Amino acid sequence: MLELNDVVKRFDDNEVLSGVSLQLHRHEVVCLIGASGSGKSTLLRCSNMLEDIDAGSITLFGQGLEDRRIDPNLVRRHVALVFQSFNLFPHLSVLDNILLGPVYAMKRKRADVRDEALALLDRIGLRDRANDFPDRLSGGQQQRVAIVRSLAMQPSLLLLDEVTSALDPTLVGEVLDLLRDLAASGTTMLIATHEMNFAKDVSHQVAYLDKGVLVEKGTPEQIFNSPQHEATRIFLERVR
């Protein structure tokens, strides 16, 4: 579904990704682990064209994103990105936050999407907060709304950028439960995370990034129980 080949990304002189290759198949959950600044976020942002890449190639559904005829807005509609800082729209109610994408990007009728949006809110137990503004919700509730806001676009692939890192420890659980739920129902996800136990449980593949290099990739058992590289071993030791 998504294929990165030797992707290089630089910000001025700073090389953030130095030739990263990665494949993601339908219904697969891949977790990206690594220290802050290792390039996890950049990799996700390149994958939905929020950032342009400097070398290498990204292929989505067999179509190379370097082709000038590719419409980034269509790519982003199919590849949703959820942020560490939620980024809910503060001037819109919870329901309107969810409706914005379907109504203005997909040009669907508001009345048609409304029921779907309410069903999504039901799924995260926040249906009664539909008319509240984001300021009124806790961090965990805001992040869950941000996730269903992305789901309302019916994306083929969900990218999650350290979605629990800005949360109070007591609120992390509810967000991870939602992600587990999504994984169980077959949602394809690429997840940058610092939650090692979660990564161990939920992912089919785990990839370790270090300073823009994908050091190693394997099943959770391989990575967590018998890492092949010294760098991976040291990193896991530190976060444990």
Next chain:
Amino acid sequence: MSLDTDASSSDAPNLFGSRRSRLFVGRRGLAASSISTVLLVGAIVLILFVAPGGAVFRYYFFNLHDMRIAWDGHASQGISALSRSLFTNVWMFLVSEVLVLFFGLTIAWTRISRTPVLFPVRMLVTVYTDVFRGVPLLIVVYLVGDGLPALRLGFISNQSPSIYGVVALTLTYSAYVSEVLRAGINSVPHGQLLAARSLGLSPTSTMRRVVLPQAVRTVIPPLLNDFVSLQKDTALVSVLGVIEIANAGQISASTLFNGSGLVAAALFFLALTIPMTRLTDHLIERDRSRRLAGS
């Protein structure tokens, strides 16, 4: 040294400051504010009565009889009625405000966009804002009002002075307002933009649905400031010979040898701006409480 100092021990810190504002809370606060208001207003009024020229001042500026004549007009004495000339101000600022919002937004948008094709336009509007924010409006009014007719360009040169006034006001205030809007747009966190783009919204929809609604909320107070200022500056168009309300007040003052018509014109401007300011404050407060209150 022990940290658990209690009140009885000699090295307990003194928490009694010199601030007295906490003495005035609740009912005592209300009494305090009433008394200070009465004293302040009383002092101002008193000056008008005890000043050596107080009586003359009151007669010259607050003479209800002459105010009435100025308001109704007096054809045989050549006094234009304030009550009619005020419509000149009203239509000039209403049209200008709509145009200013449109051009201000267009300019702000152009300056923020990064489209390569727009590079020369961006340079042009940057020069435009620099120039028109820097030149006094009075001079712009003269340049437009006397300059455009001098060009003898048919339609462009054959307009009435009040139209040239609207053009001058729009030119100057679009420059101000574009900067206010640009600041507002830049104040919207970058994450909002990323989130909107990640939902597949086009740049235009992102601007319209996510960035502008937040930007405008932030800049309503300075925007209102500029609009109040614009309303008052319609008076400057009088230099082109337009009989708007301040000019009519001035005519009545020089005919009747009494400035009460000018005060009547001033009251008209106050009657416009004060309700507008209160209404905006109310709207801002309502929006804020709606966002912070539960459903």
